[in-house]
Amino acid sequence: MSTVNAPVPADPRMETRVEQETGRTSPASPKRRGLGGSVWWRHALGILALVWALFPILFIYSAATNPSGTLNTASLLPSGFSTKNFVDLFNDSSRPFWSWYKNSMTISLVGALGAVFLGGCAAFAFSRLRFKGRRGGMMALLLTTFFPALLAIVAMYIIFASIGDALPMFGLNTITGLILAYLGGALGANVWLLKGYFDTVPRELDEAAIVDGASHVRIFFTMTLRLVMPILVTVFMLVFVGLYGEFMLASVFLNDVENQTLGVGLYGMTLGNDANTLFGRFTAAALLGSIPVILLYLAFQKQLVGGLTTGSVK
Amino acid sequence: MTKPIALAIKWVLIAAAMVGILWIATRLAAAGNTMAVVIAGLVGMGILAVYATRRAVPLKYLVPGLLFMTLFQVWPVLYTANLSLTNYGDGHLYSKEDSVKDIIAQSVREVPNTPRYKMSIATAEGGDATTADLVLLLTKPDGTMYLGDKTGLKPLAATGVEKTSIGKITKAPGYTVLNARQANARSKDLSAIAVPTSDGGGVKPVGLSEAFEGRATVTFDAGADKLTDTSTQPPSVYAPKDARWVNVADTTQSFPQGWKENVGLANYSRILTDDTIRSGFLKIFIWNVVFAIVSVLSTFLLGMLIALLFNDPKLRGKGIYRSLLILPYALPGFVTALVWKGMFNQDYGIINQTLGLGIDWLGTDLGAKAAILITNLWLGFPYMFIVCTGALQSIPQDVREAATIDGANAFRTLRSIIMPLLLVAVGPLLLASFAFNFNNFGLIYLLTKGGPFNGQDTSIGSSDLLITYAYRLAFSGSAPNYGFAAAVSVVIFLLVALMSIPGFRRTKALEEVN
Numbered sequence: 001m002s003t004v005n006a007p008v009p010a011d012p013r014m015e016t017r018v019e020q021e022t023g024r025t026s027p028a029s030p031k032r033r034g035l036g037g038s039v040w041w042r043h044a045l046g047i048l049a050l051v052w053a054l055f056p057i058l059f060i061y062s063a064a065t066n067p068s069g070t071l072n073t074a075s076l077l078p079s080g081f082s083t084k085n086f087v088d089l090f091n092d093s094s095r096p097f098w099s100w101y102k103n104s105m106t107i108s109l110v111g112a113l114g115a116v117f118l119g120g121c122a123a124f125a126f127s128r129l130r131f132k133g134r135r136g137g138m139m140a141l142l143l144t145t146f147f148p149a150l151l152a153i154v155a156m157y158i159i160f161a162s163i164g165d166a167l168p169m170f171g172l173n174t175i176t177g178l179i180l181a182y183l184g185g186a187l188g189a190n191v192w193l194l195k196g197y198f199d200t201v202p203r204e205l206d207e208a209a210i211v212d213g214a215s216h217v218r219i220f221f222t223m224t225l226r227l228v229m230p231i232l233v234t235v236f237m238l239v240f241v242g243l244y245g246e247f248m249l250a251s252v253f254l255n256d257v258e259n260q261t262l263g264v265g266l267y268g269m270t271l272g273n274d275a276n277t278l279f280g281r282f283t284a285a286a287l288l289g290s291i292p293v294i295l296l297y298l299a300f301q302k303q304l305v306g307g308l309t310t311g312s313v314k
Numbered sequence: 315m316t317k318p319i320a321l322a323i324k325w326v327l328i329a330a331a332m333v334g335i336l337w338i339a340t341r342l343a344a345a346g347n348t349m350a351v352v353i354a355g356l357v358g359m360g361i362l363a364v365y366a367t368r369r370a371v372p373l374k375y376l377v378p379g380l381l382f383m384t385l386f387q388v389w390p391v392l393y394t395a396n397l398s399l400t401n402y403g404d405g406h407l408y409s410k411e412d413s414v415k416d417i418i419a420q421s422v423r424e425v426p427n428t429p430r431y432k433m434s435i436a437t438a439e440g441g442d443a444t445t446a447d448l449v450l451l452l453t454k455p456d457g458t459m460y461l462g463d464k465t466g467l468k469p470l471a472a473t474g475v476e477k478t479s480i481g482k483i484t485k486a487p488g489y490t491v492l493n494a495r496q497a498n499a500r501s502k503d504l505s506a507i508a509v510p511t512s513d514g515g516g517v518k519p520v521g522l523s524e525a526f527e528g529r530a531t532v533t534f535d536a537g538a539d540k541l542t543d544t545s546t547q548p549p550s551v552y553a554p555k556d557a558r559w560v561n562v563a564d565t566t567q568s569f570p571q572g573w574k575e576n577v578g579l580a581n582y583s584r585i586l587t588d589d590t591i592r593s594g595f596l597k598i599f600i601w602n603v604v605f606a607i608v609s610v611l612s613t614f615l616l617g618m619l620i621a622l623l624f625n626d627p628k629l630r631g632k633g634i635y636r637s638l639l640i641l642p643y644a645l646p647g648f649v650t651a652l653v654w655k656g657m658f659n660q661d662y663g664i665i666n667q668t669l670g671l672g673i674d675w676l677g678t679d680l681g682a683k684a685a686i687l688i689t690n691l692w693l694g695f696p697y698m699f700i701v702c703t704g705a706l707q708s709i710p711q712d713v714r715e716a717a718t719i720d721g722a723n724a725f726r727t728l729r730s731i732i733m734p735l736l737l738v739a740v741g742p743l744l745l746a747s748f749a750f751n752f753n754n755f756g757l758i759y760l761l762t763k764g765g766p767f768n769g770q771d772t773s774i775g776s777s778d779l780l781i782t783y784a785y786r787l788a789f790s791g792s793a794p795n796y797g798f799a800a801a802v803s804v805v806i807f808l809l810v811a812l813m814s815i816p817g818f819r820r821t822k823a824l825e826e827v828n
Contacts, residue, residue: 039628046635049620053639056692059664060653072662118379125375137376143811144387145746151753151781151803152390154788154796155397159390166345167338168440184386187379189746216371217320245647247756252789256444263648267760270652279656286649297644298637301700 064287069280085280086288097285099258100265103175104244105292107261111179112240115186116232122187123194124220128206138192145188156181157252178253182243190235197231198224233303241293262289328365332358357381391807398800401557401577404793410554410573414534417541417559417569419508422516422528429455431517432481433525435497435504436489443496448503449489452517452525453481461486462509462517462525482523497522541569581801594774595783599809601683602779606751609690610744616691617698618736622728625706636703643696651760654689658761679776682762686777690757694747698740705739706732745814752810753781780806 055076063074067082089097125131126138157172160181164171171177201224209219225232247263254260260268266289268274269282335358342350364373400406408416432453437446450462451470459470474487484491492500501522509517515529531545541552541559552559552568557575561567585595620639624632642650657663658675666672675681709732717727758764764775764782774783780802788799 039626039630042623042626042629045623046620049623050635050638052692053642053696056650056653056657057641057645059657060649063656070662071656071659074656074662074664076664076668118382121375122379125372129372129375131372134372144383145749151784151807152387152394153785154800154803155390155393156386158397158796159386159393162347164442164445166342166347166350168442168446171442171445173442173445180382181386183382184390185383187383191379220375241644241646245756247648247760248785263646263756266648266652270655275656275659276662282656283653286645286653290645290649293646294641294644297640301636301640 060283060287063280063283066280069278071276071279074279074283085284089281089284092281094257095265095269096258097265097288100260100262101289103254103259104262104289107175107179107182107250108240108243111182111243112236114179114183115190115239116236118183118186119190119194119235120225120228120232121220122191123198124224126191127195127198128203128219128224129216138195141187141191142189144185153248153252156249160253172253173255173259175254175259178250181249181253182246186239190239193235193238194228194231197228201227230303233300237296237300237303240296244293324365328362331361331365335361394800394803397797398581398804399576399578400574400797401572401580401795402574402797402800403795405570405572406557406574406797408574410575413559413569413571413573414541415510416508416571418530418532418534419510419516420506420571421530421532421543421545422508422518423531423545424526424528425515428527430520431460431525431527432483433519433523434483434491435500435519435522436486436491439488439490441490443490443492444499448500448507450507450509450517450519450525451483451486451489451491453477453483455481457481459483461489464507464509466510466512467517494522577797581798582805584798585801585805590774595780598774598778598780598783601777602752603813605683605686605690605754605779606748608687609694609751609754610747612687612691613694613747614698614702614740614744616695617700618702620695620699621702621706624703636700639699640696642692643694643700647693647756648760650693651689651757654685654692655761658685676762677766679766679768682766682777686758686761689761690751690754693757694751697747701740701743702736705736708739709735749810749814752779752813753806754779755781755785758782759785780809 058078059074059076062076062078063071064085065078065081065083066074067080067084069085069088073079089095126134160170160172160177163177164174168174169176170180205223205227206219209223214223245263246261247267250261251264251267254264257265262285266282266285269278269285274282335354339351339354339358342354361377364370364377434451436449436451437443438449441447447463452460452462452467454460459472459475461468461470470483470486474485475483476485477483497504504519504522507519511517511527515527517525517527519525532541532543534541539554540562543550543552550564550567551562553562554560555565555568556572557577558572559569585591624635655676657665660666660672660674660677663675665675673681675685713731713735714727717731722730758777758779759782762775762777764778764786766777767773767775773786778786784799784802784806787802788794788796
């Protein structure tokens with residue numbers, strides 16, 4: 001199919017340009033309908049891609065609304081609608097789903113806000129201020145991304161165990177401790193992404209503000225941060241989603257079932273026999289647990305596309 | 315106009331930071347960690363120097379991030395490197411002196427005709443009932459009260475203490491008495507407690523509410539550096555060997571308590587010389603590289619093809635396609651991995667049922683690897699799709715038009731114009747993706763746990779990455795070996811760094827093309 005159609009887009013740009021110039025008023029012109037034939041195969045393949053992308057999600061929905069709630073009775077297509085799995089999930093006192101939910105949201109929200117603030121400050125310095133070791137500092141940050149916190153997991157465990165001896169509220173098995181551990185990795189790749197975008201804001205604006213007598217603090221908080229809002233949103237999202245899905249540190253840090261995150265809690269529902277018997281409840285929890293992240297993605301997908309590419313290209 | 319307010323905010327924040335650090339320092343001092351107190355003091359002075367003066371403007375912006383990075387990323391990394399040179403792990407958790415103390419305290423046997431104490435189990439006030447160090451609140455039959463912990467027996471002031479009629483303490487200022495359920499949950503820690511007493515004996519708990527006084531059967535001769543156990547006939551002598559106390563007469567016998575010791579590069583040489591570990595390590599490494607490369611390439615190819623597919627101005631409904639295609643990426647990673655684990659189930663999973671297959675996906679070597687790659691393709695292609703879409707949009711139209719005018723067909727334009735420009739844009743992201751997948755712990759651990767474990771060496775799974783292997787060395791199994799796990803971590807870091815350097819050189823070269 002594609003071999004037939006491939007030569008056709010000889011000058012599709014010309015086509016659209018002419019169309020734009022003439023005010024795009026002729027969708028029913030015979031020429032356009034003729035070329036429309038080259039679009040249907042894109043739709044066909046697009047639908048194939050959708051099937052591939054969506055069938056596991058359909059399966060989650062089907063299993064979550066499946067009245068018998070086990071893995072062996074779950075099917076790809078919904079077999080009736082039942083809220084039994086959700087009711088069972090909320091009434092399971094040994095698996096405090098809402099606590100997990102709250103923990104995950106708190107950790108991701110605070111962690112992402114913290115990372116955006118720390119990263120934004122550092123990116124401002126790297127992009128706007130000139131100082132010795134600027135280039136070296138950026139390279140060093142890149143180097144730290146090679147050594148993610150999870151490789152130092154043993155050391156993290158020991159360090160936070162000893163922090164907990166002196167300051168129990170920041171030790172192991174606490175949400176605050178886990179957030180601190182996550183904030184350690186707040187710079188790294190984020191600063192690169194942020195700095196790339198900061199660089200696109202013209203320096204002349206800063207200079208004009210300096211001439212007007214504004215201090216660097218004022219420029220940063222009232223001007224720069226507003227201008228770079230899209231990348232701040234992107235980084236917030238990336239960090240939020242990353243922390244929301246983080247499993248390793250959370251599983252090592254959080255022992256108490258009340259303190260666990262969704263990831264750690266849901267993992268516990270798929271071990272041994274529970275994998276089959278609790279599958280309905282597990283998928284119900286997975287469905288609910290996915291909602292915040294999916295909403296975030298759908299709300300900010302434009303910024304995400306813009307932020308990811310601008311930050312990396314520059 | 316806002317100057318005074320800004321100034322006020324600044325000084326309030328500085329003061330708050332100082333108070334916070336002071337409070338942390340006092341807590342650290344109370345815990346007896348001198349080194350940490352000194353560091354807290356230095357941090358406080360650094361903050362004052364940076365923020366209370368007008369100099370060092372860049373540092374004002376860098377300090378917060380750097381502080382967290384140093385404390386929770388760089389310091390753990392250095393700690394890991396340091397740990398990799400020790401034998402820290404099961405049976406080697408504390409110093410040699412502590413191991414001697416512990417062995418002696420554990421050897422305590424009840425001295426005939428000594429009184430039994432009434433005992434309550436408690437933690438220091440504010441401590442976590444499941445993890446904090448336990449202390450024993452003891453009452454002698456004559457009513458005198460004591461406080462026992464691993465440092466020794468101290469008298470307990472009677473003020474504020476409440477007792478039951480039989481003398482069991484139910485409340486003591488500064489301590490939280492555990493209830494029976496909490497105490498029971500700590501029975502393992504409880505059995506390890508032995509409170510040393512001044513006459514060389516010790517107090518040990520019996521059950522949850524009584525303790526007896528006993529005397530040690532093991533004695534330590536510091537001059538000869540030997541332990542003597544008098545409970546056997548004849549007394550057996552233990553001498554230090556390989557960071558443990560080994561019986562001189564019968565070298566197969568040793569105390570379980572060893573000590574932490576510097577072992578130099580022994581952990582590294584073990585990776586290189588121990589035959590099973592070396593061959594296993596090589597096997598894991600090869601699969602690790604294959605996994606990362608195939609993951610990046612497959613997700614990139616599929617993502618790019620879909621991006622090209624929708625890169626047609628005439629195509630309608632692109633927004634809907636994009637919103638739906640982004641969903642796999644928008645699901646939290648643990649959900650994806652765990653749901654696919656269910657779908658790959660041999661007996662009940664819908665993949666075998668729908669396709670009419672009977673493949674043992676997660677139980678065979680190849681099946682597990684295929685399952686992981688398929689899951690990661692599903693998980694990762696939307697990201698590449700988004701990135702490629704953005705990059706394609708940023709390629710200027712005139713470049714394509716110029717190619718068209720020069721007579722290049724669509725394929726040629728794609729290969730010679732679009733692909734190189736696309737790679738410039740996404741090159742760094744591909745590298746980042748490689749580095750991420752190289753250590754993609756979550757996916758592997760949640761999907762297969764590194765298994766199946768079919769090889770000769772059951773500690774090495776067929777789908778293990780280096781990181782899941784290191785994790786298992788450190789945190790599961792009966793005998794965690796933190797030192798060795800740390801050495802594996804350091805090796806992983808070096809490997810990732812070495813493999814990434816040429817890649818970054820190449821991206822720089824590509825960028826100059828632009």
